Amino acid sequence: MNKIEVNNLTKIFGSHPQQGLKRLKNGEQKDEILDQTGMTVGVNQASFAVEPGEIFVIMGLSGSGKSTLIRLVNRLIEPTDGEVLIDGEDITKMDKNALIDTRRKQLGMVFQKFGLLPHKTILHNVAYGLEIQGVDKAEREKKALETIEDVGLKGYEDSYPSQLSGGMQQRVGIARALANDTDILLMDEAFSALDPIIRSEMQDELLKIQAKLGKTVLFITHDLDEALKLGDRIAIMKDGRIVQIGTSEEILENPANDYVSNFVKDVDRSKVLEASHVMKRPEVLLSYKDGPRVAVRKMEEAGVSSIFVTDKEKNFKGLLTIDDAIKAYQNNTSMEEVLITEDIYSTPPDTPLNDLIGIAADVKYPIVILEDGKLLGIVSRVSILSGLVLGKEKDEVISA
Amino acid sequence: MNYFYFPLEEWTNDFVNGWLLPVMSGFFDSISVALRSFIDGVTNLIIAIPPELLVIVLILLAWKLAGKGIALFTLIGCLYIGSVDLWAETMQTVAIVIVSTLISVLFGVPVGILSAKSKTVDKIVRPILDFMQTLPIFVYLIPSILLFGLGGVPAVIATFVFAAPPAVRMTRLGILQVPEEVVEASQAFGTTSKQLLFKVQLPLAVPTIMAGVNQTIMLALSMAVVASMIGAPGLGSIVLSGISTVNVGLGLTGGLAIVVIAIILDRITQGVGNKL
Ligand SMILES: Nc1ncnc2c1ncn2[C@@H]1O[C@H](COP(=O)(O)OP(=O)(O)OP(=O)(O)O)[C@@H](O)[C@H]1O
Ligand SMILES: [Mg+2]
Numbered sequence: 001m002n003k004i005e006v007n008n009l010t011k012i013f014g015s016h017p018q019q020g021l022k023r024l025k026n027g028e029q030k031d032e033i034l035d036q037t038g039m040t041v042g043v044n045q046a047s048f049a050v051e052p053g054e055i056f057v058i059m060g061l062s063g064s065g066k067s068t069l070i071r072l073v074n075r076l077i078e079p080t081d082g083e084v085l086i087d088g089e090d091i092t093k094m095d096k097n098a099l100i101d102t103r104r105k106q107l108g109m110v111f112q113k114f115g116l117l118p119h120k121t122i123l124h125n126v127a128y129g130l131e132i133q134g135v136d137k138a139e140r141e142k143k144a145l146e147t148i149e150d151v152g153l154k155g156y157e158d159s160y161p162s163q164l165s166g167g168m169q170q171r172v173g174i175a176r177a178l179a180n181d182t183d184i185l186l187m188d189e190a191f192s193a194l195d196p197i198i199r200s201e202m203q204d205e206l207l208k209i210q211a212k213l214g215k216t217v218l219f220i221t222h223d224l225d226e227a228l229k230l231g232d233r234i235a236i237m238k239d240g241r242i243v244q245i246g247t248s249e250e251i252l253e254n255p256a257n258d259y260v261s262n263f264v265k266d267v268d269r270s271k272v273l274e275a276s277h278v279m280k281r282p283e284v285l286l287s288y289k290d291g292p293r294v295a296v297r298k299m300e301e302a303g304v305s306s307i308f309v310t311d312k313e314k315n316f317k318g319l320l321t322i323d324d325a326i327k328a329y330q331n332n333t334s335m336e337e338v339l340i341t342e343d344i345y346s347t348p349p350d351t352p353l354n355d356l357i358g359i360a361a362d363v364k365y366p367i368v369i370l371e372d373g374k375l376l377g378i379v380s381r382v383s384i385l386s387g388l389v390l391g392k393e394k395d396e397v398i399s400a
Numbered sequence: 401m402n403y404f405y406f407p408l409e410e411w412t413n414d415f416v417n418g419w420l421l422p423v424m425s426g427f428f429d430s431i432s433v434a435l436r437s438f439i440d441g442v443t444n445l446i447i448a449i450p451p452e453l454l455v456i457v458l459i460l461l462a463w464k465l466a467g468k469g470i471a472l473f474t475l476i477g478c479l480y481i482g483s484v485d486l487w488a489e490t491m492q493t494v495a496i497v498i499v500s501t502l503i504s505v506l507f508g509v510p511v512g513i514l515s516a517k518s519k520t521v522d523k524i525v526r527p528i529l530d531f532m533q534t535l536p537i538f539v540y541l542i543p544s545i546l547l548f549g550l551g552g553v554p555a556v557i558a559t560f561v562f563a564a565p566p567a568v569r570m571t572r573l574g575i576l577q578v579p580e581e582v583v584e585a586s587q588a589f590g591t592t593s594k595q596l597l598f599k600v601q602l603p604l605a606v607p608t609i610m611a612g613v614n615q616t617i618m619l620a621l622s623m624a625v626v627a628s629m630i631g632a633p634g635l636g637s638i639v640l641s642g643i644s645t646v647n648v649g650l651g652l653t654g655g656l657a658i659v660v661i662a663i664i665l666d667r668i669t670q671g672v673g674n675k676l
Pocket of ligand 1: 013014040041042060061062063064065066067068069222
């Protein structure tokens with residue numbers, strides 16, 4: 001089941017929203033309705049679904065309705081029309097108590113302007129969500145302390161929000177949302193108020209948290225780089241409508257219309273960057289002459305489940321998985337027999353990144369970069385995307 | 401401009417003489433009795449405290465909340481009041497200020513909360529507050545004598561009418577001043593409206609509410625002389641007898657004591673607001 005499902009969700013601000021709705025359904029646009037009735041269309045018949053454990057990013061220019069949309073999901077704003085299913089339950093039809101309960105148990109939220117309680121310490125801010133649920137003091141403060149530690153703010157429990165930097169305040173905002181153990185995190189431009197370095201740190205942290213806890217994240221941003229870095233899928237909004245939904249690759253490769261391609265055209269790094277710019281040195285290289293037993297041990301030591309194999313001259317031979325290595329060891333067969341050579345895509349170091357975007361999505365193993373048959377490095381889907389987002393990263397470039 | 405005659409005068413008199421006084425007098429009597437014992441209780445309590453002890457407590461409070469200068473001023477001011485032999489009168493005035501302020505806060509804070517939460521309530525309350533603050537004092541002073549007799553009780557009522565509006569207005573302002581994103585964040589985590597009020601809005605509004613209480617106290621003190629005109633004991637009656645006997649010295653002596661009390665109470669309550 002979808003964790004969040006939004007169907008034909010509409011919000012019209014103004015005196016006669018139902019009239020506006022009729023006009024919208026007749027296909028009138030946001031600016032026509034504004035001109036003729038003075039009412040503002042915040043969100044226009046938006047539909048999308050977010051799967052459990054997915055980071056779903058909503059991106060759009062200022063005023064495109066992102067904040068309104070995310071506030072419709074937890075009903076901080078009352079919808080004009082449409083439904084919002086949280087774990088299959090329509091939040092728009094809930095009574096007050098059910099709504100409050102759903103917010104407490106299912107929906108954490110992180111805000112652009114933090115929204116911390118200035119009169120409470122960090123500890124009490126983080127414990128707040130549990131406090132209002134009536135969880136007893138010892139228990140909620142224990143949970144809050146753990147969460148504070150998780151976001152790296154140990155030692156600041158007794159400070160007040162105003163004593164912390166913006167980045168630290170937002171860590172508190174995230175801790176507050178995590179302390180409730182909700183499956184869903186709603187994040188409205190959560191990192192937009194932070195300076196670039198802190199922002200990138202927080203993005204990495206969010207990815208880590210998500211990987212560890214498997215949260216379903218609905219993330220709002222107006223920044224494409226952020227969307228590409230974080231989003232499993234991205235929805236692009238314009239004038240209250242969702243104009244395209246897709247993975248980063250789909251959106252970069254096939255922008256649905258001019259609006260999207262305008263967004264995307266800033267990201268022409270894909271044309272400038274080459275495979276060698278984003279490739280990484282493979283975790284472990286196994287020399288061809290080592291046997292399966294050495295292979296298993298090396299993989300165990302490195303904590304990986306497959307390993308690249310070359311000969312003494314670094315000529316690429318193939319990929320060995322740990323399962324195959326164990327099989328070879330038990331059956332006493334040679335490594336050549338179990339080496340994977342077929343499904344591996346190899347390409348020269350000067351291949352434009354653009355050409356690899358599509359391939360990376362399809363292949364099972366990382367792309368190997370070969371020059372005259374010698375292994376220079378590997379390129380994964382992640383490194384292509386982060387390459388697109390961050391550009392060249394000096395410390396990760398391998399000089400050939 | 402006289403197109404028709406509006407018999408407000410006759411109507412009001414008919415209302416007061418025909419209904420309010422005869423029918424409601426029992427009701428007003430019981431209010432009067434309750435208020436009088438409240439005022440007497442407070443007066444007796446603070447007069448019973450040894451002046452030296454009260455002064456020490458005041459000095460310590462002033463020191464903690466408003467700094468050394470005000471602590472020193474409190475000492476000198478209280479020595480002055482003692483030296484002109486007005487301690488008892490000062491306590492009588494302070495008692496009336498305390499009682500009127502308490503009633504103003506008990507009424508003002510809830511009404512302020514309601515008018516922050518509801519636009520309709522605000523639309524009704526706002527003109528009433530304007531009325532309370534601008535209606536010439538003597539217009540309601542006379543009926544309150546009719547209803548409550550002479551003495552401290554009508555004085556407290558009249559003081560309440562004049563001094564309560566800031567408590568209402570500042571409470572409303574304090575609640576509306578709570579940043580939208582803080583309210584929104586609290587709601588997003590499933591705060592009920594009662595929790596929102598008591599855990600978020602009121603705590604954050606306290607400094608502003610205290611500024612309102614401070615204004616209420618100052619306005620209540622400024623009513624001391626008027627209160628004495630309707631028989632309330634205290635510093636006001638000293639000033640009043642100074643005026644009526646053209647005894648400038650006596651008037652100044654009493655007036656100065658009022659100023660001293662005003663400054664001490666103002667700085668201390670301001671200090672409370674700032675510390676919170
Ligand atoms: N309370 C409101 N009353 C009237 N109009 C509103 C209200 N809130 C938002 N709007 C309008 O709805 C539209 C969408 O606003 P929204 O805040 O959702 O945009 P956004 O995409 O979040 O923009 P930003 O990037 O600036 O935060 C805008 O035209 C805005 O003016
Ligand atoms: Mg916004």
